[in-house]
Amino acid sequence: MQVLGPLRGDIDGVPVHLGSPRQRAVLALLLADRGRVVPVDRLVDGLWRGRPPQKAAASLHAYVSNLRRVLEPGRAPRTPAGVLVSAPPGYAVRLPEDAVDAWRFEAAVRRSRTAPPAEARRLLEEALGWWHGAAYGEWADEEWAAAEAARLGELHAVARELAVAAALASGDPAEAVPAAETLVREHPLREEAWRLLALGLWASGRRADALAVLRRAAAVMADELGLGLGEALTELESAMLTGRTEVLRTAVPAASQPVSTESRPGASKVVAPVADDLFVGRDDELRVLEEAARDALHGGGVVLVTGEPGAGKSALLARCRRRLRDQGWTVVVGRCPEFDGAPSAWAWVEALGALARRTPPADPDALGALLPETGHRRRSDRGDGPADGTTGSVDAIRRGRPGECDCGEEARFDEEGMPADAGTVVASGGRGGGEFAGRFRLHQAFGTWLRSAAAQAPLAVIVDDLHRADSETLALLERAAGLVGSPVLVIAAYRPVDAEDRLTQALAELAHRSPHRLTLDGLPLSGVDTLVRAVCRDRVDAATVRALAERTGGNPFYVRESARLLASEGALVAISEVPQGVRDVLRRRLRQLPSGTSAVLQLAAVVGRETEVGLLVEAADPAQHEEHDVLDALEVSVTAGLLTEPAPGVVRFAHALVRDTLYTDLVGVRRARLHARVADALRRRRPDDVAALAHHFACAASPRTAALAVEYSLAAADLAERRYAHDTAVELLTQAIEALARIPAVADDGRPARRTGQLVALLGRLLRAQNRAGAIVAARETRQRAIEAAEAVGHQELTAAALDSWIGPGRALSGPRGLVEHTALDVFVDRLLARAELDPAVLGVSRPAVTDGQDAWAAPGEARQADGVDQTAGVERRLAVARAVGDPLLLACALTAEAAVAPVGTVDRRTSLATELRVLGYAHDLPANSWVREHIGAMAAGARNEVAKVREHAGQGLAVARRHRLEESEAINLTTLGMLAHVEGRFGEAEATYTQAREVLRVHGSPHGDLVRVLGLTTVRLSSGRPGEAEPLLRTLAPGAVPTVDLALAVVLARQGEDEQAYALGRRSPAAVPVVPDHLYGIALTLRAELAVLLGDVDSARELVPLLLPLRTQLAGAASISFVTRPYAHSLGELYRLLGDEPEARAQFALAEDVAHRWGSRHMAEAARAASAHVVPHG
Incomplete structure (x- = not known):
């Protein structure tokens, strides 16, 4: 029988059903008298609280009969009961002492008093484990249960004290201290508990803490009872103060000298084992981590630990951290915040702060943005912010002589897209004051510091909760993982279910380091x-x-x-x-928590995973929670295991799930009010914590807090940009714009609030941050919103300001045309000219659309010619204005526009454009233009059939795109890699790569993802002889939207013998389908040529030959480095054969085979050779 907690009965280990509440009360009442006979009158009085019904005795008899059947199911009919017996004047329970947990408990406590310490400790620990709640807790308010419950409760407290005393007597103060601390918290008026806690601390070498405990005890006794300390505590205090250790030895024989818990060389620490330190079922995973650490000693390594929430990732990392430190490693830990409102790159600020205390960096100024001491300094204090003016290379840029910048085509560049001598150039102050160069210096200093630290002792960097990482945290993680050759071990843990796109991209980069992967499943x-x-x-x-x-x-x-x-x-x-x-x-x-505790926990959940106790006290509503109420609630929560105390005055949720559950259960209105209270308290306590203040004021979501939300969101965005966390800056600026909308339309002084200018300014900052973060599609939408806001009030200066924010490298590579009226562009150009005090007549232009043509690469199918007007006509005038104004962004746009409209296959001019764009990208922090340079360089290499250089430029461009989160640029590089796989006959890989490019574009909102995949897979399937598999793909796109798609579908149909449908798509003649000189021009020409051959269209063949001849030494599409079909010469050979010119046909097929060999394309070479064999000699 169990009465220490809910009443229950077991027979041979099987639970039995004890019936209704009153029937259960009969059994409990009998058990409470410990086997003595209980008169019927007393039973009736107790069951019905002195007001029995008329047939109470009959009901009692029925209860007894039912209980007898339950307790003795095997008893034969009409035989006497052996458990619940009848005995005048009532009933009794006859059970052995060990059959009832309360009786067994009392006997165990009695035996423990005379047993040796170790045996007493075992007896008491076992006995205390029988308690599952309060004794007779179901009847706590019944008079018949009160006395026995109180007696057993007192005996339970005594048993706990005896267990602590036994632990001390066994020489185990580390076990005794936490148990004693719990005792004094639950029973603050029991002097024996205070005495045992003080003894345990003294025995652990913590005499100062022990004396502090006695002072706490004295304060409690004085406040609660008006009494001083009792004799036992007074004697103990005296012994501590006078150093009489014989008192200690009497209580703790094994502690002849107090054990020190301070770290000493060669000495192990005494750590009190607590439940949270229990490490279960992860020994195999720990061995994998230790093996990875041994491997990393010879050149570094990466370990990725994954698991669902609560799987034990943090516990495994904590155990690994201790093991590695014991083995001589330097271990630093950073945690990506599991709540909003933390500063950007916080995991690294935390980890590097710890590293700086152990191994200070040689150049702390270079790492100021990531060091806690200097992370909040303004950019002007550091002197390395983006340059507002121009550098020493501007004169050369204005003259149009980029070669004078010592950055020619043959210069060497590293994987960052920087000159190989960038360190020397930056150190000399010659150029590179921009943010791009600043970020480069920061990453270089970061890597140098980690290598230096690892040279002194192997270095382990542990990053937890990586699924919450911002882009700069991930970029630095990639940098740390790339320190090959140094004993740097990077261990990162994350939840796969919560992984976002930026983490997925980072994991793809880390995959190149062949990381160890650990997945934490459930425990066995x-x-x-x-x-x-x-x-x-x-x-x-x-x-x-x-x-x-x-x-x-x-x-x-x-x-x-x-x-x-x-x-x-x-x-x-x-x-x-x-x-x-x-x-x-x-x-x-x-x-189950006491009233009011949940409310305090909800307030803590609003603050975050970890918070200062003082902040909670200050933020709590004084009408509901005074200081002692908050402290009591926190104490209860710590005892319940919901909170921990990682440091004095700080509480932390035991797991993120605890905090998340509390937070998500809050109703919106209450949550907002709690955020407002936290924000107000935080502003008084930590006014410099701008990230947290921005979060809480924004979540307060009220007109009162809106202006402060804007102010702190902008300050937090500044901090994010100083740490190059541009995606975080985008989130904060978006938050500021949302808060701006909540500011009342009428100011406090009664005048209308003028918000349009503020909105355009904020949208401009957001637009620039989106460009930095590579979110070009979102940037286009923001640009349009800013222009619409400015034009709605008819303010040309605001319109020009919106355009000024937009001018930048990303726009040249994406976005549909026609989003901005030419009049708005004219306003912007006029503003530039006026600002530069230039005479338009000198330039030969009145109001040139300097930025017109930037979108020439916007989407497949958009031409260099619009409405019959060649867009190349204004290129020189744009360049003249841009060079005269001296604005590097404007010049970059003009150069990019020129590259976009340059004739297909152009080599020399694109090479010089790439060189000048490289200079601009480096000198003025234009990472997208650094990418453009690689892209144009790859295009020039493709036109020259230089496969190795195409691969090199594509690889460097991909690195720049991923490092700076230029997603659309990354997708373009992926199409280049897909094209190369196609050329080399790796068709499956090519299709997978095109599909990957589609996913990158889709995730970031680009409308071109499906087109990229369809065209890529179509070209592959045509080359591999699978036209039937291409047809359903092509039919998923709208007919007529992109002429090249119509041509491809016509070719597919013609190859399958569907000439009528092919004719219909070709509008009865291949020549009727427009072929525009965009980046699909090459494959469109060859598709049109093949369609003419398949349909026997001689007239079209004659028209196509002069278009193809200038390109005959190239691979069709290679100059645009996204999609290819075949060498141009192969198409020429087929056209000449159709026209009856067999010698020229054979010559072109031979040239096509040579081009294919130069590209390493065996299948294209074989196709050209087979086509040549089918040329019938004339005559």
Whole structure:
């Protein structure tokens, strides 16, 4: 029988149903008298509280009969009862002492008093484990239960004190101290508990803490009882002050000298084992980490740890951290914040702050943005912000002589897109004051510091919760992982289910380092058993453990929380009623807390995963929670295992799931009000914590807090940009714009608030940040919104300001044409001319659309010619204006526009453009233009059939695109890699790469993703002889939208013998389908040529020959480095054969075979050779 907690009965280990509440009360009342006979009158009076019904005796008899059948199911009819017996004048329970847990408990405590310390400790720990709640807790308000419950409660407290004393007497103060601390928290008026805690601390070498405990005890006794310390505590205090260690040795014989817990060389630390330190079921994973560390000693390494929430990732990393430190490693840890409002790159600020204390950097100024001491300095204090003016190379740029900048075509560049001598150039101050160069210097200094630290001792960098990382955190992680040759081990943990696109991209980069991968699954049954027993401190039956293992899937956090619930509510609940989700378990545990505790926890959840106690006290509503109420609630929560105390005055949620459950359960209005209270308190306590203040004021979402939300969001965005976390800056600026909309339309002084100018300015900053972050599609939308806002009030200066924000490298590479009226562009150009005090007559232009033509590469199918007007006509005039104004961004746009409209296959001019753009990109922080240079360089190499250089430029461009999060640029580089795989006959890889490019574009909102995939797969399937597989792909796109798609579908149909449909698509003649000189020009020409041959269209063949001849030494499409079909000469050979010129046909096929060999394309060479063999000699 169990009465220490919910009443239950077992027969041979099988639970039995004890019936209705009143029937259960009959049994409890009899058990409370410990075997003595209880008169019927007393039973009736107790059951019905002195007001029995008329047939109370009959009802009592029925209850007794039912209980007898339950308790003795095998008893034969009409035989005397052996358990619940009748004895005048009533009934009694006849059971052996060890059959009732309360009786067994009392006997164990009695035996422990005379047993040796080790045996007493075992007896008491076992006995205390039998408690599953308050004795007779179901009847706490019944008079008949009160006396016995109180007696057993007192005996329980005594037993806990005896257990602590036994632990001390066994020489184990580390075990005794936490148990004693819990005792004084729960029973602050028991002097024996205070005495034992002080003894345990003294024995652990913490005499100062022990004396502080006695002072706490004195304060409690004085406040609560008006008394001083008792004799035992007074004597102990005296012994501590006078150094009489014989008092200590009497209580703790093994502690002849107090044990020091301070670190000493060669000495191990004494660490008090607590439940949270329990490490179960991850020994194999820990061995993998240790093996990875041994491998990393010879040149570095990467480990990626994944698992669902609560799988034990953080616990594994903590254990690994201790192991590595014991082995002589320098270990630094950074945690990506699991809540909003933390500063950007915080994981590295945290980790590097720890590293700086151990191994200071040689050049702290170069790392100022990432060091906690200097991270908040303004850009002007550092002197390395983006240059507003021009550098020493501007004169050369204005003269149009980029070669004078010592950055010619043959110069060497590293993977960052920087000159190989960038360090020397930057150090000399010759150029590179921009943010791009600043970020480069920061990353270089970061890598140098880590290598230097690793040279002194192997370095392990642990980054937890990587799924919450911002872009700069990930970029620095990639940098650390790339320190090949140094003993630097990077260990990162994340939840795959919460991984966002930027993490996916970073993981793709880390894959090149062949990382060790660890996936944490659920614990095995043995691990669940160990964890449950550790929490419950009881013999939990195997069936209950199996039930918990099945329900929780072995998730350690879920198991731990379920075990805590089991300890408080019993095994019956665990088997039949435990909620199915860990959040439901947490909610159930939260409901068990005292009134008011949940409200304080909700306030803590609004602050974040970790918070200062003082902040909670200040933010709490004084009408509901005074200081002592907040402290009491936190103490209860720590005791319940929901919070931990990582440092004095700081509390932290035991797991992110606890905080998330509390936060998500808050109703919106209440959540906003709590954010407002936290924001106000935080502003008083930490006014420089701009990221947190921005978050809380924004989440308060009220007109009162809106202006402050704007102010702090902008300050936090400044900090993010100083750390090059541009995606975080985008989020903060978006937040500022949303807050701006909540500012009242009428100011406090009654005048209308003028918000349009503020809105355009904020949109301009957002636009620039989006460009920096590579979100070009979003930037286009922001640009249009800014222009519409300015034009709505008819303010030309605001319109020009919006355009000024937009002018930049990304626009030249993406975006549909026609989003901005030419009049708006004219306003912007006029503003530039006026600002530069230039005479338009001198330039020979009145109001040139300097930026017109930037979108020439906007989308497949958009031409150099619009409405019959050649866009190349204005290029020289744009360049003249841009060079005269001296604006590097404007010049970059003009150069890019020229490259975009340059004739297909142009080599020399594109090479010089690429060189000048490289100079601009480096000198003026234009990372997208550094990418453009690589792109144009690849195009020039493609026109020259230089395959190795195409691959090199594409690889460097891809590195720049990924490093600066230029997603559309990354997709273009992926199409180049797909093209190369196609050329070399790796058709499956080519299709997969084109599909990957589509996904990159789709994720970032580009409308061109499907077109890229369809064209890429179509060209591959045509080359590999699978036209039937291309047809359904092509039909997914709208007919007529892109002429090249119509041509491709016509060729596919013609190859399959569907000439009529092919004719229809070709409008009865291939020549009728327009072929515009865009980046699809090459493949469109060859498709049109093949269609003419398949349909026998001689007239079209004659028209196509002069178009193809200037390009005959190239591979069709290679100059645009996205898609290819075949060498131009192959198409010429087929056209000449159709026209009857067999010698010229053979010559062209031979040339096509040579071009194919230069590209390493065996299948294209074989196709040209086979085509030549089918040329019938004339005559």
